[in-house]
Amino acid sequence: MGSSALKHNSPKSPRQTRSIAPFLLTFFILFGIWLLLSGRFDGLHISLGVISCLIVAFLSSDLLFTSSETKGMTVTWLRFLRYIPWLLHQVFLANIHVLYLTFHPRMMDLIDPEIIRFRSKLKSNISLLTFANSITLTPGTITVYVSVYGDFQVHAIDKPSGRPLPGEMEERVGRIFSE
Amino acid sequence: MNIIVIIFLVLGLIFFTGGSVGIIRFPDFYSRLHPAGKLDTTGLLMTMLAAALYTIQDFSTESLLTGLKIMLIVVFVFITGPTATHAIVDAGIRAGLRPWTKKEKAD
Amino acid sequence: MDNLFLYFGIFLSLIMGLSLYRALFGPTVLDRMVGVNAIGSKTTALLVVIGLLYHRVNMFVDIALAYAMLNFIAVLASSRYFQKKKNLHEEIGRK
Amino acid sequence: MKWFGFIAVFLCGSLFIYGTVEFPGWGDPLSPTSTHVSPYYIEKTMEDTSVPNIVTAVLADYRGYDTMFETAVIFSAGIACLFLLRQMKRKKTDFRLYRHTATGITFRIEKGGKLPPTAKEFERIDGLWTPYDLIIKTTGRFIIPFIQIFALYVIAHGHHSPGGGFQGGVILGASFVLFAISHDLRSALNRMSEKLTAFFYTLGVYIYAGTGALCILLGANFLDYSALATILFVDPVTARSHGILIVEIGVGIAVMAVMVILYYNLVSAGKFDEGL
Structure with missing residues (x-):
């Protein structure tokens, strides 16, 4: 369990060899963002965009993707898109x-702050991050601490806010990243 | 269309007001973060939705791109907002602030 | 519609005054940070609304995005800085 | 003492407000500022330089000499920080700290000792208090590329939107600062070493001044970008707009590098051993 969870922890130093797939993927994502930001489609701005995206992809492609994560990416993102409406609904309820x-x-009589501890069964960093940020966004709860093994504080x-954790949200996050 | 924009603006204003009143009324640092972190994020979402809808009313490529950019702010804030909240909580825990609880109050 | 955005902006500035109370008089440094963070997220909304008022949204969106990014990094950096202060709870006792 | 400060500030403030009474009215078309050069800028910028954003044209073309020295001021701020804070003689510690990432237990290994080679779950840390935070680290990983592309967008679109070298450089520098915060100073130094930073802030000023000098070599005045038309194969008006872009890139590189070097020096008090 430990080694698989810790695989992506330390970013590789730039001297290590990189495969070409994450580089290209980063390039195309960034180029999409560039077109959205720029909104000018003449030759000069497009070529500036290509140069900028190459620079950023060279600087940071190992941050956005570590090589083992590129498989099954699209399915994960589609499932993630399906998670968003449910999350927004929960966020809205939480805000009310x-x-x-x-x-x-x-x-002062209604609130009763306390710190809850539990252990999640999620493993990879990205699913832990999604779960932790979802917890922070939804009913009356803020993530205080996460360890790499998934120990949450x-x-x-108040009492009703903390009771349903980890519950349904963990199930859904686990289903996104198929864990 | 304008009615939807107004509804979203008013909703955003309610959430923003709730956030500001919350960080004054709640008893301690940790509970103040609940309104500050959540209500502000949602208020921003509502306001930005209103602004994006208002922008793409006179439809053109440029206004569509501007509306998408406004939604890009929302995406950015939805990723970074919880992280910033978590960073502040983490600082509090490591600095040794104890959370306010009812039992301590009773003693 | 323009008037509506104007009133919205004015009201938002008043609310920011409420958050400023916490930023000025918060008992600990971290309370001040909560206030500053709250002001920051409201400023992002205010910038876009100002853009709607001037009919130059495409310009003000860039500013708002840059502001949101710098606000995030500032909060992160200052929270890391104040982690080192181990005597925050004494600061409350002194008040 | 507090009251004395208050009174002093109050007096100075009243003096300032009294001073503003003499100012011309806001937006007055007959005031000296709006009758002298402003109409020229407003009317002629588009046909002189083909840059829609007048502020950018004034900053980098009409008043390019000022901006060059502003860049030089930022450069010297970086150099001054380096001289004041950097501790040239490094004190070598004879032990290294490793932390088990999951439990947070820290090992101190004396000189000559070694970790077992299978220990992948340990990371080397700088100081005992160095925090480990999964959420901030992972968010930083995903956000940094987008901040960088936004920064380059701001630099490249100085002609059309409120942006340019200074703003874009600050955002680009902030992305490196975010990397140093979300990971640690050691990996930030691996990625963007001190020497590379020094190279970049020299390069930025060099690009600016070099563009001006190139104009002299081509037979025009210093920083008269229309002379660049012969190299860039465009007409002189477009050449001025391209010249502004080149200069903005130089400013952006310099500001970015100075931001990073200021962060490195201030955060570790010049020792380069531990970050925030």
Whole structure:
């Protein structure tokens, strides 16, 4: 368990050899972003864009992709897109809850902050990051600490907020990254 | 169309107000982060949705790109907002601030 | 519609004043950081609304995006800096 | 003492406000500033340089000499920080620290000792308190390329949008600072070493001044970009716009490198051993 979870931890130093696939993938993603940002499609700006994307891809392609992660990328991203509406719905519910707490006159009686600990079964860094940020965005909970093995410490604002963790959200995040 | 824009603007304003009032009313540093982190992010989402809808009303390539750029801000904030919140919490824990709880209050 | 955006901007600035209270009088440094972070995310929204007011959204979007990025890095850097301060809880006791 | 400061600030502020009474009205078309050179810039910029953003044209073309020395000021700020803070004699520590990434247990290995070669789960750290944070590290990994492409976009689109070398350079430098924060100073130095930074901030100023000198060699005045038309194979007006772009790139490189060197020096107090 340990070695597989820790594979992507340290970024490779630039001197190590790189494969060409992540480089090209980074280049095309960045070029899409460039076209969106620029909005000018004449020769000068397009060629500037190609040069800039080459520079950034050379500088940072090992940050965006580590070589083992490129397989099955598209399926993961499609599943991630399907996760977003559910997450937005949860975020909206969470905000209504916090808004209710904020404007409640006897707020001090309602809240009961505590720190919850649990162990998640997710393994890779990216799924842990998605889960941790989803926790921070949704009902009354903030991720305090995550270890590489998936030990979470979560600060919850009141009892009903912290109870459903890890629960459904972990299931869904696990399904995205097929773990 | 304008009505939808107005509804989104007002919703965004409500969330922003909630965030600001929350960080004054809540008792300690950790609980203040809940309104600051969540309500502001959602307020931004609502406001940006309104702005993007208003921008792409007179439809052209440029206005479409501008609307997409506005949504790019939302994506960026949705990734970085929780991370910033987490960074502040982490700083609090490492600096040795103890979370406020009800039991301590009762003693 | 322009008037609506104007009122929205003014109200947003007033709300930022509320967050400024926490940034000025927060008992610990970290409370101040919470206030500053809250002001930052409101400023991002305010910049886009100002762009709508001047009918130059395509320009102001760039500024807002740059501001959001620098705000994120600033919060990250200052939170890392204040981790080193081990005596934050004493600061509360002194007040 | 607090009250004394308050009174002093209050007096100075009142003096400033009293001074502004004499200013011409805001947006007054007859005030000296808007009758002298401003109309020339507003009317002639497009036909002189074909740059839609007047501010960029004034900054890098009409007032290019000023901007060159602004870049030089930033360069000297970097050099001054280097001289004041950098500790040239490095004190070698005779032990190394390794941390088990999962549990946070730290090993201190004295000189001559070695980790077992199978220990992949240990990372070398700089100081005992160096924090490890999975969320910030992973977010940094995903965000940095997009910040960098945005910075290059800002540099390249100085003609059309509010941007240019200074702003883009700051954002580009901030992306490297974010890398140093989200990982640690050691890996940041691996990626962008001190020597490379020094090379870049010299290169930035050199590009700016070199463009001006090239104009002299081609028989025009210093920083008169229309002389570049013969090398770039375009007409003189477009050459001025391209000259502005070249100069902006130089400014961007210089500002980026100075940002990074300032961060490195300030954060480790010139010792280059540990970051934030």
